Amino acid sequence: MTSQTYRPPTADQIGRAPKVLLHDHLDGGLRPGTIIELAREAGYEALPEQESDKLGLWFREAADSGSLERYLETFAHTCAVMQTRDALFRVAAECAEDLAADGVVYAEVRYAPEQHLESGLTLQEVVEAVNEGFREGERRARADGNRIRVGALLTAMRHAARALEIAELANSYRDSGVVGFDIAGAEAGFPPTRHLDAFEYLKRENNHFTIHAGEAFGLPSIWQALQWCGADRLGHGVRIIDDIEVAEDGSVELGRLAAYVRDKRVPLELCPSSNLQTGAAASIAEHPIGLLRKLHFRATVNTDNRLMSGTSMSREFELLVDAFAYTLDDMQWFTVNAMKSAFIPFDERLAMINDVIKPGYAELKSEWLFK
Numbered sequence: 001m002t003s004q005t006y007r008p009p010t011a012d013q014i015g016r017a018p019k020v021l022l023h024d025h026l027d028g029g030l031r032p033g034t035i036i037e038l039a040r041e042a043g044y045e046a047l048p049e050q051e052s053d054k055l056g057l058w059f060r061e062a063a064d065s066g067s068l069e070r071y072l073e074t075f076a077h078t079c080a081v082m083q084t085r086d087a088l089f090r091v092a093a094e095c096a097e098d099l100a101a102d103g104v105v106y107a108e109v110r111y112a113p114e115q116h117l118e119s120g121l122t123l124q125e126v127v128e129a130v131n132e133g134f135r136e137g138e139r140r141a142r143a144d145g146n147r148i149r150v151g152a153l154l155t156a157m158r159h160a161a162r163a164l165e166i167a168e169l170a171n172s173y174r175d176s177g178v179v180g181f182d183i184a185g186a187e188a189g190f191p192p193t194r195h196l197d198a199f200e201y202l203k204r205e206n207n208h209f210t211i212h213a214g215e216a217f218g219l220p221s222i223w224q225a226l227q228w229c230g231a232d233r234l235g236h237g238v239r240i241i242d243d244i245e246v247a248e249d250g251s252v253e254l255g256r257l258a259a260y261v262r263d264k265r266v267p268l269e270l271c272p273s274s275n276l277q278t279g280a281a282a283s284i285a286e287h288p289i290g291l292l293r294k295l296h297f298r299a300t301v302n303t304d305n306r307l308m309s310g311t312s313m314s315r316e317f318e319l320l321v322d323a324f325a326y327t328l329d330d331m332q333w334f335t336v337n338a339m340k341s342a343f344i345p346f347d348e349r350l351a352m353i354n355d356v357i358k359p360g361y362a363e364l365k366s367e368w369l370f371k
């Protein structure tokens, strides 16, 4: 055996490896047990199951329809129990704790404040409750020996008409826990240019945003998100594959848009398991992430909705390691890509890469020497 031998990272190493998460929905990551308790407290009676294992399974199955629209219907139950300050605080704290326990050192977690106003909270109260929850979760993680930093992204729903207001909200909290803005929801029929005023406002404010694009709808959505709206990153962006030709001899040709995305190092927030559920990819092995990584796109690995996909960052990496024989070096490459693409200041990103991520992987990569 030489040092060239392929040593797949073990599940234990994947778990301990420092990971960076840019695309995770707060309302798509609740613990099933928490949903049941919060529903009881709120008198919400429409939950499809009353036992946490069954409820977890229900979410995974209901989200597994092959359609983004049906996938999104499951969020009615999570949003229903996230309508008070205490509920938002709890969900945010548990989110930070769960991510930290999974080895995530930096996360940007998104949610749509406009979906949490049903019991009379103001938009500001929603943001403050979630921020306080994230701070609490960071503290609990630290007490457990895990380090994590969590920033919030405020999402506007693309079928609604509050994007400018939410963009202003994000801007007003930019120095207190909100690192950027996003739009989400059904993609077909709701092009990003509907919310151009919000994006233009954020650009004038020198603020950052990502746009869900190229998930359920293809290249025109990606093109609009980048060239009309000026997105810093693409939420999913997986359909950029439609602009890449692979010939029988293996040679690859990029169309103009794919070339632009790669040349400009546009970050792709890829979410493999989520894409299988919404029908954007047929299997992990066939997921475009394999080719995009080979072609050196700025690809990142993300969970999207841990509850609906029954996943975690470690699980996403385990699936990718199985499908593509990735090494710890590949994992580090995805992780550094994500950290480079985060919305926090450059000096902090650099310190995370040099002082947390690289030493973490160096430690893991040396373990085989001492076995």
Ligand SMILES: O=c1[nH]cnc2c1ncn2[C@@H]1O[C@H](CO)[C@@H](O)[C@H]1O
Residues within 6 Å of the ligand: 025, 026, 027, 028, 068, 072, 075, 079, 110, 111, 112, 115, 155, 184, 185, 186, 212, 215, 274, 304, 305
């Ligand atoms: O993969 C996705 N594509 C588009 N929208 C999504 C996805 N996952 C979640 N949401 C939507 O974003 C809202 C705020 O977090 C969720 O309520 C859900 O409607």
Ligand SMILES: [Zn+2]
Residues within 6 Å of the ligand: 023, 025, 184, 212, 235, 304
């Ligand atoms: Zn998403």
